Amino acid sequence: xxxxxxxxxIDYHWCTGCKSCEMACSVxxxxxxxxxxxxxxQFGPWENAPDDWTYFFMPxxxxxxxLCAERTAKGKKPTCVHxxxxxxxxxxxxxxxxxxxxxxxxxxLYAL
Amino acid sequence: xxDQENNETIGQNAGxxxxxxxxxxxxxxxxxxxxxxxxxxEDGFTVVRGNARTAPGCHDNCGILMYIDKDGKLDHVEGDxxxxxxxxxxxxxxxxxPDVVYHxxxxxxxxxxxxxxRGKDKWEQxxxxxxxxxxxxxxxxxxxxxxxxxxxxxxGTGRDIVGYHPMLANILDTPNQGMGFLSGQGCYVPRMxxxxxxxxxxxxxxxxxxxxxxxxxxxWVRPDYVVIWGNNPVVANSDxxxxxxxxxxxxxxxxxxxxxxxxxxxxxHSEYWLQVRPGTDxxxxxxxxxxxxxxxxxxxxxxxxxxxxxxxxxxxxxDWTPTRVAEICDIDEDLIWSAARAxxxxxxxxxxxxxxxxxxxEGFYSGASCYDLCALCGQFDKPGGMVCxxxxxxxxxxxxxxxxxxxxxxxxxxxxxxxxxxxxxVIGMPSPDATLEALEGKYDYPVKAAWLQTNNCxxxxxxxxxxxxxxxxEDDFNVVMDLWMTPTAMAVADVFLPVTTFPERFGxxxxxxxxxxxxxxxxxxxxxxxxxxQVVVEMGRIFKGADLFPWSDGEHFDEEAFYDYLLRNSxxxxxxxxxxxxxxxxxxxxxxxxxxxxxDGEPGFSTPxxxxxxxxxxxxxxxxxxxxxxxxxxxxxxSRPDLLEKYPLTLTTGARQWGFFHSEGRQVPxxxxxxxxxxxxIHPADAEKYGIADGDWVIIENQYGSCKQKxxxxxxxxxxxxxxxxxxxxxxxxxxxxxxxxxESNINNCIPMRPGSTGLGCSYKSVLCSIxxx
Numbered sequence: 072x073x074x075x076x077x078x079x080x081i082d083y084h085w086c087t088g089c090k091s092c093e094m095a096c097s098v099x100x101x102x103x104x105x106x107x108x109x110x111x112x113q114f115g116p117w118e119n120a121p122d123d124w125t126y127f128f129m130p131x132x133x134x135x136x137x138l139c140a141e142r143t144a145k146g147k148k149p150t151c152v153h154x155x156x157x158x159x160x161x162x163x164x165x166x167x168x169x170x171x172x173x174x175x176x177x178x179x180l181y182a183l
Numbered sequence: 184x185x186d187q188e189n190n191e192t193i194g195q196n197a198g199x200x201x202x203x204x205x206x207x208x209x210x211x212x213x214x215x216x217x218x219x220x221x222x223x224x225e226d227g228f229t230v231v232r233g234n235a236r237t238a239p240g241c242h243d244n245c246g247i248l249m250y251i252d253k254d255g256k257l258d259h260v261e262g263d264x265x266x267x268x269x270x271x272x273x274x275x276x277x278x279x280x281p282d283v284v285y286h287x288x289x290x291x292x293x294x295x296x297x298x299x300x301r302g303k304d305k306w307e308q309x310x311x312x313x314x315x316x317x318x319x320x321x322x323x324x325x326x327x328x329x330x331x332x333x334x335x336x337x338x339g340t341g342r343d344i345v346g347y348h349p350m351l352a353n354i355l356d357t358p359n360q361g362m363g364f365l366s367g368q369g370c371y372v373p374r375m376x377x378x379x380x381x382x383x384x385x386x387x388x389x390x391x392x393x394x395x396x397x398x399x400x401x402x403w404v405r406p407d408y409v410v411i412w413g414n415n416p417v418v419a420n421s422d423x424x425x426x427x428x429x430x431x432x433x434x435x436x437x438x439x440x441x442x443x444x445x446x447x448x449x450x451x452h453s454e455y456w457l458q459v460r461p462g463t464d465x466x467x468x469x470x471x472x473x474x475x476x477x478x479x480x481x482x483x484x485x486x487x488x489x490x491x492x493x494x495x496x497x498x499x500x501x502d503w504t505p506t507r508v509a510e511i512c513d514i515d516e517d518l519i520w521s522a523a524r525a526x527x528x529x530x531x532x533x534x535x536x537x538x539x540x541x542x543x544x545e546g547f548y549s550g551a552s553c554y555d556l557c558a559l560c561g562q563f564d565k566p567g568g569m570v571c572x573x574x575x576x577x578x579x580x581x582x583x584x585x586x587x588x589x590x591x592x593x594x595x596x597x598x599x600x601x602x603x604x605x606x607x608x609v610i611g612m613p614s615p616d617a618t619l620e621a622l623e624g625k626y627d628y629p630v631k632a633a634w635l636q637t638n639n640c641x642x643x644x645x646x647x648x649x650x651x652x653x654x655x656x657e658d659d660f661n662v663v664m665d666l667w668m669t670p671t672a673m674a675v676a677d678v679f680l681p682v683t684t685f686p687e688r689f690g691x692x693x694x695x696x697x698x699x700x701x702x703x704x705x706x707x708x709x710x711x712x713x714x715x716x717q718v719v720v721e722m723g724r725i726f727k728g729a730d731l732f733p734w735s736d737g738e739h740f741d742e743e744a745f746y747d748y749l750l751r752n753s754x755x756x757x758x759x760x761x762x763x764x765x766x767x768x769x770x771x772x773x774x775x776x777x778x779x780x781x782x783d784g785e786p787g788f789s790t791p792x793x794x795x796x797x798x799x800x801x802x803x804x805x806x807x808x809x810x811x812x813x814x815x816x817x818x819x820x821x822s823r824p825d826l827l828e829k830y831p832l833t834l835t836t837g838a839r840q841w842g843f844f845h846s847e848g849r850q851v852p853x854x855x856x857x858x859x860x861x862x863x864x865i866h867p868a869d870a871e872k873y874g875i876a877d878g879d880w881v882i883i884e885n886q887y888g889s890c891k892q893k894x895x896x897x898x899x900x901x902x903x904x905x906x907x908x909x910x911x912x913x914x915x916x917x918x919x920x921x922x923x924x925x926x927e928s929n930i931n932n933c934i935p936m937r938p939g940s941t942g943l944g945c946s947y948k949s950v951l952c953s954i955x956x957x
Binding site: 156 | 262271417418841842
């Protein structure tokens with residue numbers, strides 16, 4: 072089980088929807104096709120005003136996420152964080168990650 | 184002077200494939216090189232550090248860690264966090280690599296089939312010895328009967344072959360080597376050749392990739408803007424550019440200008456998105472230049488001191504007003520003014536161009552028109568602008584060029600199959616369009632054998648593929664080398680050769696000019712597969728004799744000795760490179776000012792005038808138009824209003840998909856699950872007009888043919904344009920069922936095999952079509 076002391080901070084403004092987190096998780100944990108330890112959801116596109124688009128992606132960890140307990144025990148990053156092509160995911164103690172939320176908008180912190 | 188000699192002269196002037204005057208280029212300081220290991224033990228695995236190249240196909244060389252279990256099997260891979268190239272990140276294709284390496288459908292042995300049984304599943308497993316005996320017998324027969332020029336050496340893209348196929352052409356004494364059945368050699372060649380005529384070298388956007396310490400390097404400046412022109416870089420990762428480098432620039436303040444008929448993620452995150460009609464890019468570039476000159480925003484020092492032909496260019500762009508071009512491109516005129524002013528006022532900006540520029544008939548000039556904008560703004564050789572791509576450490580096989588001096592050849596004695604097209608006459612490449620006509624007997628030139636390596640033309644890039652299949656099925660001899668029994672192999676091959684994946688081989692990185700790296704072997708070869716370069720070299724032994732090899736006794740192929748030989752002018756050995764995995768050459772900006780660009784050591788660029796040529800002296804000498812221009816695509820709503828009643832929509836094809844590399848990946852379950860069917864993207868208004876619902880199967884049709892794809896109704900595509908997938912075949916189907924059903928959803932049924940006036944450029948992204956519910 073995941074340790075609720077740790078979490079994932081995602082700076083989703085930079086998420087391009089590349090699905091590397093999904094695939095890294097699936098192959099690391101042998102998750103069957105159709106199930107996910109983390110899944111990238113798409114919002115939009117819709118036009119808020121001329122030339123102003125809502126079109127972003129949001130990775131969402133599922134119940135199958137154990138924050139890569141085996142990897143993190145060895146000092147490695149969770150595989151989704153390691154392989155994220157936009158390098159917009161961070162693993163750490165929730166209290167440390169929470170402080171970063173005030174830096175800039177469009178971030179989300181998952182406690183798992 | 185023959186065309187071939189003429190081409191080599193121009194290539195030398197252009198600095199293509201040259202080692203920079205034979206001087207050893209120093210390496211950048213690499214603080215971890217001394218302690219960096221290429222192999223270590225970790226948690227019961229042996230870890231081998233390497234570069235992800237190739238097969239499977241890719242345009243990049245990401246650093247990769249291969250985890251080998253105690254049985255010697257590749258268990259999994261991870262991105263190498265220490266490698267400056269990708270800094271740990273990996274895409275879906277590497278993450279699923281073991282699924283490819285151990286896939287049940289991989290072909291692991293050479294096969295033969297009787298010529299009379301082409302298209303039928305009547306293969307027989309043979310030894311390499313027999314495969315080579317057949318190749319020798321049949322290719323020599325073609326050489327003797329028709330001349331060696333009747334052999335076509337055709338590659339595709341993404342595999343480690345571009346630097347090695349010129350060797351094979353030397354070995355087989357044929358002048359015909361190129362990208363077979365890609366109409367108009369329409370991938371990078373049109374852009375590369377036209378812009379090389381203007382500036383002498385190829386320049387690419389500066390995302391810090393030339394620096395070992397990347398974004399932290401004090402000499403590097405992030406671009407103020409990246410202009411993403413006909414490219415979706417985060418998905419495509421094209422031509423040695425890892426798309427997410429641009430996201431790293433964005434994090435550091437770079438803004439985007441995106442020119443694309445489709446709202447990509449990059450477009451949605453751009454300061455300006457210009458949703459142009461497909462094929463109109465040159466017109467837009469001319470109008471942006473018009474604004475920059477009219478408002479006096481251009482770089483006077485660069486234009487005055489380092490450019491040639493500005494007066495003619497200034498006169499030329501006068502008529503290309505934003506008002507006129509807004510109508511051509513079908514965009515808001517204000518956007519042209521604003522985007523052009525942004526570039527004129529920026530400090531550094533980088534052009535991130537895509538293959539869309541090549542994929543219109545006069546695509547030869549699209550890239551050139553964009554380079555003119557870079558020149559106006561003085562962006563060449565500037566931090567955060569455009570950086571010069573000479574082969575790293577002067578090892579030409581790793582970028583554009585080859586290493587063929589050690590292979591005696593008679594290829595220069597034969598005129599290549601240029602189809603009378605002026606650009607192809609000069610560049611020394613065959614016209615794939617004329618090759619098809621020759622196969623059909625409509626053009627007088629013998630085409631009797633095809634060597635297809637990394638080339639699945641019937642499923643992927645061959646326009647009008649059923650014509651190509653028919654033509655190749657009637658020639659004398661065909662060889663296909665691939666990972667799988669592809670539709671192309673199934674239809675036309677007489678001999679099939681199985682290729683290794685990259686964990687099974689050694690080699691040098693390629694397809695980029697930034698750094699040189701080692702492909703490191705991590706597991707035993709599976710079955711009897713061999714690497715692409717190995718087969719090229721072994722063909723050399725067969726056709727030119729054992730004495731050919733300068734690096735060995737010729738008895739057997741010593742893979743590591745071969746790569747050591749290719750590094751002979753680099754200043755380091757294969758062993759050095761293997762143990763450090765990557766090496767970065769010294770990097771400097773503004774080298775045109777210090778005489779470090781031209782081979783003669785004079786300041787300036789490698790052009791006849793020594794300057795950037797708005798007006799190209801070489802192009803004029805070759806009988807081509809010296810200034811970049813715009814011409815309507817041959818089939819567009821403007822050029823062919825007579826077709827609009829039947830074919831009212833503009834068809835663009837080939838948008839890249841996460842997880843696939845062209846026609847690769849359809850048999851990998853994890854990748855197929857992400858994009859299970861061929862899709863055509865249709866704007867909601869068009870879908871309503873033609874009675875199509877999301878998920879319907881749709882017939883796409885025009886005067887060339889038709890195919891079937893699944894409708895994806897999506898506001899992201901420009902109204903009046905449909906965007907169709909390419910590269911589809913169905914590996915799960917029967918081999919004899921239309922060669923895995925490859926013609927059923929093949930959008931190239933609707934694309935003509937017809938280049939533009941120069942012979943370069945094609946119509947993959949700009950024809951007309953209709954759609955209806957299947």
